[in-house]
Structures are given as structure tokens and as C-alpha cells.
Amino acid sequence: MQILEGEGVTKYFGGLAAVSKVDFSVTKGEVFGLIGPNGAGKTTLFNLISGAFAPKPGVIKFRGEKISGLSPHKICRRGVARTFQDVRVFANMPALQNVLLGSLFGTPTGMSEAEANKRAIELLDFVGLSAMKDIPAGGLTLVNQKRVEVARALATRAELLMLDELMAGLNPTETAEAMELVTRIRKRGVTIFMIEHVMKAIMGVCDRIMVLHHGEKIAEGTPKEIATSKKVIEVYLGE
Amino acid sequence: MQYLLTSICSLCMVYSGWFIDRLLGKEKRGKWLTSGVLLLTLALVATLPVYGTSYAPILMTTIILYIILAVSWTMFSGPTGYMSLATAAFFGVGIYTAAFMAGDFPPPVFILVGGAASFILALGVGALTLRLRGIYFAIFTFGLVELIRHVLAFIELHVTGTRGRFVFGVDNETIFYYMLGVFVLLMITAYFLNRSKFGLALRSIGEYEAAAAHTGVNVTMVKIVTFAVSAFFMGAVGAIWATKLHYVDPGIAFNPLFTFIPVLMAIFGGMGLLYGPIIGAAFFTLLKEFLTTTLAKYGLGELYMLFFGVILVAAILFMPNGVVGVIQRLTQKWRKGGPVEEHADT
Numbered sequence: 001m002q003i004l005e006g007e008g009v010t011k012y013f014g015g016l017a018a019v020s021k022v023d024f025s026v027t028k029g030e031v032f033g034l035i036g037p038n039g040a041g042k043t044t045l046f047n048l049i050s051g052a053f054a055p056k057p058g059v060i061k062f063r064g065e066k067i068s069g070l071s072p073h074k075i076c077r078r079g080v081a082r083t084f085q086d087v088r089v090f091a092n093m094p095a096l097q098n099v100l101l102g103s104l105f106g107t108p109t110g111m112s113e114a115e116a117n118k119r120a121i122e123l124l125d126f127v128g129l130s131a132m133k134d135i136p137a138g139g140l141t142l143v144n145q146k147r148v149e150v151a152r153a154l155a156t157r158a159e160l161l162m163l164d165e166l167m168a169g170l171n172p173t174e175t176a177e178a179m180e181l182v183t184r185i186r187k188r189g190v191t192i193f194m195i196e197h198v199m200k201a202i203m204g205v206c207d208r209i210m211v212l213h214h215g216e217k218i219a220e221g222t223p224k225e226i227a228t229s230k231k232v233i234e235v236y237l238g239e
Numbered sequence: 240m241q242y243l244l245t246s247i248c249s250l251c252m253v254y255s256g257w258f259i260d261r262l263l264g265k266e267k268r269g270k271w272l273t274s275g276v277l278l279l280t281l282a283l284v285a286t287l288p289v290y291g292t293s294y295a296p297i298l299m300t301t302i303i304l305y306i307i308l309a310v311s312w313t314m315f316s317g318p319t320g321y322m323s324l325a326t327a328a329f330f331g332v333g334i335y336t337a338a339f340m341a342g343d344f345p346p347p348v349f350i351l352v353g354g355a356a357s358f359i360l361a362l363g364v365g366a367l368t369l370r371l372r373g374i375y376f377a378i379f380t381f382g383l384v385e386l387i388r389h390v391l392a393f394i395e396l397h398v399t400g401t402r403g404r405f406v407f408g409v410d411n412e413t414i415f416y417y418m419l420g421v422f423v424l425l426m427i428t429a430y431f432l433n434r435s436k437f438g439l440a441l442r443s444i445g446e447y448e449a450a451a452a453h454t455g456v457n458v459t460m461v462k463i464v465t466f467a468v469s470a471f472f473m474g475a476v477g478a479i480w481a482t483k484l485h486y487v488d489p490g491i492a493f494n495p496l497f498t499f500i501p502v503l504m505a506i507f508g509g510m511g512l513l514y515g516p517i518i519g520a521a522f523f524t525l526l527k528e529f530l531t532t533t534l535a536k537y538g539l540g541e542l543y544m545l546f547f548g549v550i551l552v553a554a555i556l557f558m559p560n561g562v563v564g565v566i567q568r569l570t571q572k573w574r575k576g577g578p579v580e581e582h583a584d585t
Contacts, residue, residue: 050453071459072452082453090446093439101443104436106455113436156455 002064003028003160003191004049004080009058009068011044018044019055020215026160031182031192033206035199035226037235041215042195043085046162049193050082051075062160076106081158083149085165085195091138098137099123099151106156116155123151127181143174150181154190161185163194167201179205203227211235241295242525248287248299249521251280252306252422256514259430263513285419288412296415300483302524303418304476307425308501309508309516311472314429315465316502317510318438320445321372324498325364325380328387329357329470331493333477335391335404338487342407346417350478357474358467365463381498388493395489403488406481417479425472429513432468441465503547507554509561518562523547 004026011019019041026032034042048055051072060068067075081102090098103116103123111119124130127147132140137148146166153161166182167175175198182205186192196202202209203223211219211226213235219226226232258277288296308326316323333353340349368379395401409417432438440461443451452458481487500523501516508519530543558565 052449052453071457072449073455073457076453076455084450084453088447088450090443090450092446093442097439101439101451101456102454105440105457152454 001028002026003062004193005061006045006049006055007059007061009045009048009055009060011041011048011053011055011058017215019048019212021058022212022215022217024210024217024220026191026193027208028159028191029186029189030207031186031194031205033202033209033223034193034195034212035197035202035209036212039214040212042212043164044215045212046082046164046193046195049075049162050080073105076156076158077108079108079157079159080162081106081153081156081160082162083146083153083164083166085168087142087145087149089137089140089145089148089152092136094134095129095137095140095144095148096120096124096133098148099155102152102155103157106158108157120151120155123155124148126154126184127151143170143178146170146178147181150185154185154188158190160191160193163192163196165195165197167196167198175201241292241298242529244287244291244295245298245302246521246525248284248295249302249517249525251284252303252521253514253517254280255426256310256512256517259426260512260514262430263433281423285416288415293411297411298524298528300411300415300418301528302521303415303422304480305501305504305520305524306517307418307422307472307476308497309504309520310425310429310513311469312501313505313510313516314432314472315462315469317505318441318445319462319465321369321462321466322377322502323380323466323469324377324502325361325383325470326473326501327493327495327497328380328384329361329473330477330480330497331384331387331489332357332360333474333479334481334484334487334492336474337478337481338404338406338492341409341482346409346413346479346482350417350421350475353478353481354471354475357477358471360474361467361470362463365466366459369459369462369466381495384493384495384498388489391489391493403486403491405486406484408485409482411483414479414483418476421472421475421479426513428468428472432465433513437461437464503551505561507551507561509558509563511560512563515561515563522562526550 002025006022006024009019009022010017022045034045036042047053049060051070054069058068059066062078062080067078099120100116103111103119124133127150129144129147129151132144137145140148167178170178179201182192206223208221209223209226210217211232218235219229219232255277258273261273287299308330312323312326315321336353336356337349340352364383368376371379440451440456443456444458444461448458484491504519504523505516507523508517509515527543530546531540534540534542554561
């Protein structure tokens, strides 16, 4: 079953097509990777899906319903949550409150404050931060701030989680932990759509990968197909 | 004498702000004692007309007016970081509402209508402008003050052919009690706003608006509603204030100083905690009173703004987090120093 579908998704910034006529679909339960050189339009595509701006033209559907054009908070409440490439935690709020915001405001049906609190604590524990719940998020290390973002996104009862370069800036041990975290999130039944530059990571955890170049989709397939695709190698290594 | 009494009453108001900050900080120690002191201090303020000079309640009314303006401004602009310069617009709408209604209706009615009119205006303005960020929002809100002032002046000149309006007066003591009543209502509102999940959403907007939106917060709604609630209080006190003025015209009602002075007070006092703007408002109102009466002897009454300017520049340079920031630093030092001293004693 397709959980997320895009048809002819396009976004111009001035005369430049940041994303151009991209068709894609994400299957429920899979880990779907998105790669491409810098400036390929990966984050723009995430912004289009999460509602930061609307595709023009193009349609994005989540569970068969059109979500393009909705405001970000509505898309979040439908079940699409995300993290940010430039980690965006609420720096002066304790880690727990960061996550609590997701469970209080981002869930499809809403929940009582007691339930929301319980869920926030559970998710901080899930990402391994229960010891740091009272520390202002701005005081945490980069890897822990990223974990707060993941917990905050999951707290919204998201069915689709979009991770924007979760592993950028992490050391090899942290990267391995992050890969393991992705696998555990998947086991919770959450579909994952991730942008990543760390090739080892993306080849290791993804079921399928899509490649963007200059805003256009140039390839899609299993990690093995992508790794051996002539077109992809050309884009990454030059001719 | 009146300075002493009003200073004590101002301290009582600061205390009530501090009390609510403490409640919000989940500080449970000495809860009964502090609530007892709170009731006592409020009673002290409320009985000012009984034991004070006849001028004391009048001065205190002005102090409470500025406290309400500064606190309600901070309620929205503090956590969100949106610099609103529309205070004078909402205040003026309250004043004009009272100018039309006072005399025909009892004070509670026109105070509520004045607040409601500002609330509705803020909903409309908020829906239009809260997409703007930073300097654009500040300029637009300031433009609103000027726009309303000039439109009213135009209507008075070309349509109704009048110049200003007389306002049916209310005696000073009654004005004082209504002002105090609005203050209590504001404190209660501030408490529930901060404690609720709404307050959490508001703070998240100030921290990272885009992230808040992508976490499911309806940022536009939260901003507009808070903006409107703060405008309600500005309008309500405007309506009370009008009865003290007896005569209003657009220039008096929509005086931009009512925008800038509360901002200055809030910055001086510190915007992080509730009692910050209260300190700032009380301090500047008392200082203004003192300076204008003292300087007036030499015919320099209007020079007080010069002193305000110097103090504000010094405050921004030396205490960026306001008086509250200084107090927090001192108490932290004292707490760290505390155990060492105890150790030395034993």
C-alpha cells in the first residue's frame, strides 16, 4: 500500500526549478532513502511534503488524500512528522517539553495532558534521553538534540517520519547508534523517508532509494541497483 | 508621604507578580505563607483610599495603568518575540469607546465593551499582519496607531464637524478600584495562560516558529488569540482611563507615547518573568511623577523624557535582561555563597 505519493511535484524559486516534475511513492512500512548532490532539491522536496510551501504544479497525497496546500500543522496532525537538517529544537525549553509539544499538539485526535506527558517520557526513553529530560535542549550535544527532534516528531503519532540528514555531523559510533535507532523506529510500524549523505548508512538501512539531481529524479531502486547505476555514479563522481 | 505609600503599594503589586511566577515555577515551599502575604498585600493596596492622602489613589491609578499596559504588552511580545507597537491603538479604542458610552452606561459595561472592541480589532489586525515578521510587524502595528488617529481626526473634521468629545467623569476612588480589578483579572489570566498548554505553544513559537508549526502547533491561531487577549486588557484600561480625562480627541487618545512607554518599562524591568514589567512600570511612573513635579518648579517639567532616555540606554547596556536579570544573578550568587558561610559558622 502506498502511504505517500507525489505526482509531478514542482517548485520554482524565481526562475530556478528547485524540484521539477518529480513522481514518487513511498510504501507503508518501508525505509525510503533520498540522495543527491548538494542543491539537488532534497530538502525542498521535504518542505513541500511537510507543507512549508505548496508544490506548483503537482499533487502530494498521504494515504490517498491530498495534503499539498494544507498548512504545516494540519499535515503534521494527519501523521507526517519531520526533523530538520539544521537541527531546530526549542533551545530554552527542557528536552521533555520539546517532546511534549509534539504529543500535545501534533497527534491526529489530541490527548489529555497526562497522556501526553506519559507519551513524551516514553519517547525520550526510546531515544535514550530519559536522564536528560530536564536539561534545556539548547544545552545538549548535537547528537542528543537530533534525538530530541526524533522523539518530538514521533510523539505526534506520526505514521510517516521524514528524517533530514539525521547522521550529518555525527561520529562513527553515533552514526551506528542512529542507524540502529532508525531500525527500531521502523519496528514501531512507522514508515521512514530519509535524506542522507552518509552512503554506508543509507545503503544499510534503506529498502529503496530515489536519486535527485538538479531537482529532477534521475534514478530509483534498491540500494544495489543505485550503487551500480551508471547515471548515479556519473552524477556523484563526474564523467 | 504619597511617594512612600504608593511605593509600598507598588511593591505589593510586584509581590503579586512574583507570587504568580513562583506558582508557575512549581515552587511549593511556603505556599500557604506566601498566599497569606499575597492577600494581605492586596488588602493593603485596596484600602489605600482609606488611609492614604486623597492624591495617593490617583497616583496609584496611574501606576496600575502602566503596570497593566506593560504586562499585557509583555504577555504577547515577550514569549513570541513579535515587537508590537499597537498598544496605543488598542488603548485609544478603549478610550473612544468610553467617550461614546460613559454616562449612558455603568462603568463595567463600557469597560467590557472597550476591551471587547480592542479584542476584535486585534483579531482582525492579527489575521492580517501576524504573517509579517520582525521589523515589518513592528512598523505595521505602529502604522495602525497613526492610521486610526488620522481617520478619526478626518471623520471629526469632515463628517461630524466636532473636535474631540467630552467624557462623563467617574470619581477617582471608583476609577482606582476598577483599575485594580482589571489588574487582578490580568494576573489571573497571565497565570492560566502560562500554565496551560497554550502557553507552552506560545513559547515554542518564540523559540522556533517553523519547528512549532511542523510539530502540530497552529501558530497563526495561537499568535492571533494571544495578541487579542493582550489587546483586551489595553482596551479595558483605556475605557477606565477615559473617564479620568474628561475630554478626549484623537491626538490624546492615540498618543504614541502609550505605545513606547510600556515597552520601555517592560525592557527595563525584564520580560522573562511576570514581575519584571511590574517593576519597570512602577519605577518609571513614580520617577516620572517625581521628576515632573520637581522639575516643574524650574519650569522644566517636560524634561523628564531626557532622564528616561538616559536610564534606558544605561539599562540596555548594563542589564540586558532587565532588573529581573540582575535579581536572578544576585540570588544565584547568594545561594552559591550561602552554604560556604554556613560552613564557616560551624
